Amino acid sequence: MHEEITSVFLRQLEHIQEQGLKKEERPIASPQDAHIVVKDREILNLCANNYLGLANHPAVIEAAAQALKTRGYGMASVRFICGTQDLHQSLENCISRFLETEETILYSSCFDANTGLFETLFSEEDAIFSDTLNHASIIDGIRLCKAKRYRYRHTDMDDLECLLKNAQKHRLRIVATDGVFSMDGEIAPLAEICDLAETYDALVMVDDSHATGILGKGGRGSIAHCGVTGRVDLITGTLGKALGGASGGFTSGRRPLIDLLRQRSRPYLFSNSIPPIIAAAAKKAIDLIASAPELRNRLLENTAFFRKGLQALGFIIKRGIHPIIPILIGDPVQTQEMSRVLFKAGIYAVAFSYPVVPEGQDRIRVQISAAHSREDLKFALQQFENAGKSVGILAPT
Ligand SMILES: Cc1ncc(COP(=O)(O)O)c(C=O)c1O
Structure with missing residues (x-):
């Protein structure tokens, strides 16, 4: 690359590095689980979306192995050409x-589900109402669509109502929200959203990636939690978190x-089908969730214990x-330092700073x-107590 061009990118990287914000990948040499191996050391993993522990569950792995034997590795096709197996439909x-x-x-992926949704279903005549803290994939999905965009203040129902009231000229309206906001573990006020949607004749879309x-x-998911089953028109979700943790997403x-999405949605039409092993393993994960409430109960008990302890x-x-627990620190360098000290002590807990969270809301x-x-x-x-004291977040004893 031309030297002057390269320097543009290098300056940006240096700026990130100067702020102590460079994201480092730490390769894991083990399955994704409560304990993982990083650089030949076993450490406790506190930052996976592996909520129910199904990413390395024997029954899920067995389902994937069976599918590998009987249906092969890859589909080498998009769904509508020759990329649909019975496993996908199942x-x-x-x-x-x-x-x-x-x-x-x-x-x-759910990212694809969200980017393939809005532009397929809505056009210039329509309006989309989006929570300001919605996931990047909802934001990008809305950007791709020609409908008028309205952003309402985070979970602010008065603001949403005001916007809906003034947008009755549009042909269609849809409110789009995360079911659980991924940086905060906060559940969206879905009952109020559905009430407003009914009053102002709007559809409701919920990305329930962190709740399904x-x-x-x-x-x-959050829809059942908030008692609005049947009142939400579109649910998007991922297979990459509680449902086995591999990859893949859906709109339901x-x-x-x-x-209409099956006829026109671009990521569906122009990107390969998920591999059979994922289709089979995700189905097994859902079967396990439906038949084994103890997994969810243990998760909720663990969460309550850890929240109380912190x-x-x-x-x-x-x-x-929610099992997402944000520990607010507010300073990017201190937050990175906390994560480093924890890592040395055998805990994998990542620091989040701008642009993943707003400036000043740095957190583990x-x-x-x-x-x-x-x-x-x-x-x-x-280890959190020790690290908090050594970094100066907790008062020393
Ligand atoms: C709310 C939300 N939606 C969508 C996604 C993207 O999911 P996927 O990994 O399936 O693309 C994520 C993942 O971080 C998420 O948190």
Whole structure:
């Protein structure tokens, strides 16, 4: 590359480095689980989306292994050419049954589900109302669409109502929100959103990536948790978190909308099908969730224990019930240092700073799993106390 061109990018990298914000990847040499091996050392993992511990569950692995033997490795095609196996259709039906929706369409990721949704279903005549803290993939999906965009202040129902009231001229309206906000573990006020949507004749779309399999009756997500089953028109979700943790995503909801996505949604039409091993393993994960409530119960108990422990130590956390626990620090360098000290002590807990969270809201985001034992969590609390004192977040004793 031309030297002057290269220097443009190098300056940006230097700027990030000067701020102490360079993200480093730490390669893991083991399966994803409560304990992982990094640089030949076993450490406790507190930052995976492996909420139910299914990423390395024997039954899920066995389902994947069987699919590998009987259906092969790759599809080498998009769905509508020759990339649809019985396993794909079976998983789509399984998700619809699980979420109590009419129809489901699979994507390579939830990012794709979100970017393939809005531009397919909405046009210049329509309006989209989006929470300011929605996930990047919803934001990008809305950017690709020609509909008028309205951003309402985070979970502010008065602001949403005001915007909806003034947008009645549009042909269609849709409110789009995360079910659980991924940086905060905060559950969206879905009952109020559905009420407003009904009053002002709007559709509702919920990205439930961080709630499917975890929250609500039977693990049916934030929609079940908030008591709005049947009132949400479109649900997007990932197979990359509680549902086995590999990759893949979906949109589930009203049949005509899903049928239209299957005809026109660009990431669905122009990107390969998920491999058979994922289709089979994700279905097994959903079957396990439906038949084994103890996994979810253990996750919720572990979460309550760890939240209580952090608060007792004096950390400032965002309150709630979700296994995402943000420990607020507010300074990027101190947050990075805390993560480094924890790592040395055998705890993998990553620092989050701008642009992943707003400036001044730097944090360590912990994610609890059903795979964690009580001993793991006690050990983690001890290390958080030590690190908090050494970095100056907690007062020394
Ligand atoms: C709310 C939300 N939506 C979508 C995604 C993207 O999911 P996937 O990894 O399946 O693309 C994520 C993942 O971080 C997420 O947190």
